[in-house]
């Protein structure tokens with residue numbers, strides 16, 4: 001199967017089954033902005049919940065935070081984003097398309113006569129690269145003037161840095177400790193694309209770990225290991241995950257060292273999470289720009305220092321896409337194609353479907369009772385329309401790990417058939433035990 005075909009099929013499945021829709025579709029759509037439908041919102045929520053459990057609930061050295069999207073404009077001067085969060089932008093004077101200056105499809109040097117537009121093919125029509133800031137600007141209050149400019153945050157991290165002392169004081173944590181946050185971020189990307197991979201509005205799951213300067217290297221290595229393991233525990237194929245170390249020219253303005261966790265998408269190896277050693281860059285800059293002391297007094301060692309920060313930064317949408325790509329498979333079963341989203345049961349949007357074999361002989365009543373019982377424990381779906389084989393296929397495509405069928409025998413022996421999505425094996429389970437049986441397997 002050609003790689004692009006997989007993405008096309010996945011995008012179509014996502015729309016058809018209600019995972020992801022194009023934003024404002026009835027108006028022709030808005031470029032690279034997407035909405036999550038009933039199944040997609042559950043999938044992304046499950047990804048975020050697993051991250052929150054692993055990063056906040058399972059640890060006693062990390063606190064949660066939910067900072068506002070809009071922040072004081074000086075934050076973005078201090079962070080370096082006003083001056084440095086830019087991409088080189090190139091325009092084609094002929095076809096009016098815009099490209100990143102480092103777009104590999106551009107032949108020649110933009111601004112020179114030899115440069116060729118990758119879309120219309122015209123030579124000499126590309127402008128020399130100029131720096132384009134990726135932050136979205138808006139105005140606070142009723143007056144649209146320079147003094148009222150605020151930005152939509154391009155990363156959630158800064159909300160954590162400016163609250164570092166609030167959290168430290170309120171929680172009584174001691175360095176080393178971390179602050180975790182999940183929230184929206186916005187970037188006016190020049191070349192967004194690949195479905196929900198690179199968008200202009202997205203969600204980040206970020207954690208900033210504050211450490212003594214001389215221990216930053218060790219913590220960086222620990223966090224690299226923990227974060228890679230988290231992606232493996234999500235059920236992603238280990239052979240499709242790899243590390244990419246940033247070379248000196250790739251490092252962000254704040255980073256002393258950086259590694260990306262990459263996944264092998266149908267469109268190539270791409271970053272899904274970055275682990276950064278940000279040194280004392282952020283707190284030092286915020287100290288300087290705010291005039292407030294942000295150093296830490298280590299009582300045990302009787303010394304004062306500005307903590308170093310080890311950051312783990314993953315995109316919730318990107319991880320959701322990764323789980324979709326990794327889960328997608330087609331199989332031939334009895335001469336027919338079976339499309340399956342083989343999600344890890346823990347992130348599957350629906351955990352079980354309850355299906356009466358036929359719509360008569362008391363089966364719908366039993367199935368309906370069972371459905372309501374199970375629904376109290378985990379997300380379930382009730383389906384009584386169409387042949388049972390078709391109903392199974394619909395659930396395979398939605399990634400539902402278990403189908404529970406109520407048949408004629410159920411009314412006699414009190415047992416139901418539980419079908420496993422992946423093996424398609426069916427087992428008989430006592431009706432009263434089905435909830436426990438599924439709970440045990442969804443983790």
Ligand code: GAP
Pocket residue numbers: 154155156157187189196197198199200201202203204206271272273274311313314315316317318319
């Ligand atoms: N605070 C550090 C930071 O923002 P980044 O490498 O620019 O680092 C971190 O972004 C993660 O956020 C990426 O690994 C990716 O998962 C996600 N991300 C960044 N830009 C994105 C975009 N335009 N669309 C979707 N996700 C994006």
